[in-house]
Amino acid sequence: GENVEQxxxxxxxxxxxxxxxxxxxxxxxxxxxxxxxxxLGKGPQLIIDIRSNVGEKKDQRIAVTLNKTAKHFSLHITExxxxxxxxxxxxxxxxxxxxxxxxxxxxxxx
Amino acid sequence: GAxxxxxxxxxxxxxxxxxxxxxxxxxxxxxxxxWYRQFPKQSLMLMATSNExxxxxxxxxxxxxKFLINHASLTLSTLTVTSAHPEDSSFYICSAxxxxxxxxxxxxxxxxTVL
Numbered sequence: 001g002e003n004v005e006q007x008x009x010x011x012x013x014x015x016x017x018x019x020x021x022x023x024x025x026x027x028x029x030x031x032x033x034x035x036x037x038x039x040l041g042k043g044p045q046l047i048i049d050i051r052s053n054v055g056e057k058k059d060q061r062i063a064v065t066l067n068k069t070a071k072h073f074s075l076h077i078t079e080x081x082x083x084x085x086x087x088x089x090x091x092x093x094x095x096x097x098x099x100x101x102x103x104x105x106x107x108x109x110x
Numbered sequence: 111g112a113x114x115x116x117x118x119x120x121x122x123x124x125x126x127x128x129x130x131x132x133x134x135x136x137x138x139x140x141x142x143x144x145w146y147r148q149f150p151k152q153s154l155m156l157m158a159t160s161n162e163x164x165x166x167x168x169x170x171x172x173x174x175x176k177f178l179i180n181h182a183s184l185t186l187s188t189l190t191v192t193s194a195h196p197e198d199s200s201f202y203i204c205s206a207x208x209x210x211x212x213x214x215x216x217x218x219x220x221x222x223t224v225l
Contacts, residue, residue, distance in 0.1 A: 032212040043116075043203050043216040044154070051212070089153065093212060096142065100153045 002027040004092050006101025014109055019077045021104045023090035026071065030094040033066060033073045038087045038103075047088075048075070080108045111137050114206050116217035123194055124225055131189045131220045133204030140206035143187040144214060145179060148201040160187050194224040 003026040013019050031052040036044035050057045050064045057064050063076040085108045091098040113136040123129050142161050146154040160166040160181035168174045178190040191198055201221055205214040
């Protein structure tokens with residue numbers, strides 16, 4: 001089955017800095033890669049997603065890049081704000097179900 | 111929008127009792143719903159996939175007789191934890207997706223505590 005590795009597990013940045021979270025996947029059949037933000041005690045919220053026919057996608061301060069050959073995809077957050085502090089999960093899907101990475105706790109200090 | 115609700119948000123029960131959790135898609139029809147379990151500081155673990163009108167498909171290691179899933183309509187799925195024990199205490203989260211679409215929309219989760 002699919003295996004998704006996510007790094008780093010914790011990321012601390014200063015407000016205004018950029019943050020990058022990286023994931024790798026194992027199944028070349030996976031074709032859909034969402035990113036979720038989860039705040040404490042809440043359900044995951046979709047923040048951006050990308051499909052395998054696209055290399056990059058941007059939505060304001062958030063961007064995702066995908067390298068199908070290397071089976072890597074990354075989340076980029078620019079101009080971080082304290083409210084960006086949360087746990088971020090990457091996921092990969094090829095057959096309806098999602099396989100999640102272990103999560104990255106992002107801490108943005110004012 | 112794509113809003114998914116869960117009820118209750120928190121439940122505390124005694125060991126041996128059963129607990130039902132509801133998951134509803136409020137503004138779209140969800141042909142497929144998923145149930146996840148999440149332990150503190152860990153990732154989401156898929157328990158089962160349910161398609162409207164069909165029996166749920168359980169992931170390996172998940173006891174189908176203990177975690178009963180019903181998906182009777184295009185907007186409602188329920189998870190019943192039968193004969194709950196303290197080790198069943200966890201955060202249970204559902205998600206839903208439209209037919210033919212990849213995106214899963216998650217509910218706010220249900221915190222189950224079994225005493």
